[in-house]
Amino acid sequence: MSQAESLQGASSGVEALIERLRGEGVEQGREEARRIVGDAERRATWMIEQADRAYWAETLPVMEMLSEFLTLTPVLRQQIVTASTDGRHLYFCPHYSATLSDESRRFLHAHLIWHCVAGHLTAPLVANRHRWHLACDHEVNVLLMALGLILPSNTLLFPVCVGRSAIDVYRWLAGHPDTSLEITADIHPAALWDYLPNTNPDQRMTALWRRRAHLIARDSDVLPERVAKFCEAR
Numbered sequence: 001m002s003q004a005e006s007l008q009g010a011s012s013g014v015e016a017l018i019e020r021l022r023g024e025g026v027e028q029g030r031e032e033a034r035r036i037v038g039d040a041e042r043r044a045t046w047m048i049e050q051a052d053r054a055y056w057a058e059t060l061p062v063m064e065m066l067s068e069f070l071t072l073t074p075v076l077r078q079q080i081v082t083a084s085t086d087g088r089h090l091y092f093c094p095h096y097s098a099t100l101s102d103e104s105r106r107f108l109h110a111h112l113i114w115h116c117v118a119g120h121l122t123a124p125l126v127a128n129r130h131r132w133h134l135a136c137d138h139e140v141n142v143l144l145m146a147l148g149l150i151l152p153s154n155t156l157l158f159p160v161c162v163g164r165s166a167i168d169v170y171r172w173l174a175g176h177p178d179t180s181l182e183i184t185a186d187i188h189p190a191a192l193w194d195y196l197p198n199t200n201p202d203q204r205m206t207a208l209w210r211r212r213a214h215l216i217a218r219d220s221d222v223l224p225e226r227v228a229k230f231c232e233a234r
């Protein structure tokens with residue numbers, strides 16, 4: 001090998017090294033950016049959790065108690081664009097959550113907690129999943145209204161169906177001219193396994209929430225009569 005060739009070889013070796021180091025630097029930069037974003041999300045989540053618990057403690061203590069059972073868990077927008085729950089975690093997209101007012105965010109969290117209380121972590125085999133979700137959302141939102149929560153203006157509720165069970169509302173919705181116009185604000189908990197690969201429908205979790213519903217029903221001072229009866233019948 002001539003001196004010129006070996007110098008060229010060395011310089012291309014150096015270029016390859018610089019390229020590799022640059023690539024590693026970019027990757028480290030990305031990693032660092034991901035870590036910073038992750039830390040910021042965890043901090044923001046913790047602050048939201050504390051603020052909401054303090055709010056429930058003052059206004060509706062039963063909600064403070066129930067909210068302790070779900071861990072707020074931010075997830076990537078690619079996985080979930082709104083929010084959902086598996087009965088242990090309250091999964092939410094931080095970008096979506098940031099677009100909501102405090103009132104709407106608290107309502108969404110309360111809505112997911114009451115999906116758990118109402119036994120919606122699993123679902124019957126229905127012909128129309130969207131219609132079942134609408135029926136369950138209606139059931140939950142009527143309970144939240146009875147609990148005295150302020151309903152955001154876009155809350156899904158069918159006034160003629162107040163007091164009816166989700167199954168009844170599902171049947172009633174068969175007469176709806178176009179259910180695709182009715183929007184749900186979350187992912188139905190029973191459909192979560194389809195979005196997050198590590199979550200599976202868990203019957204034990206459903207049973208645990210049934211026991212929790214019975215417990216809060218027994219403490220009749222805590223709940224309005226209609227809500228207490230619903231929890232008792234779970």
Ligand SMILES: [Zn+2]
Pocket residue numbers: 111115136137184185186187188
């Ligand atoms: Zn819902």
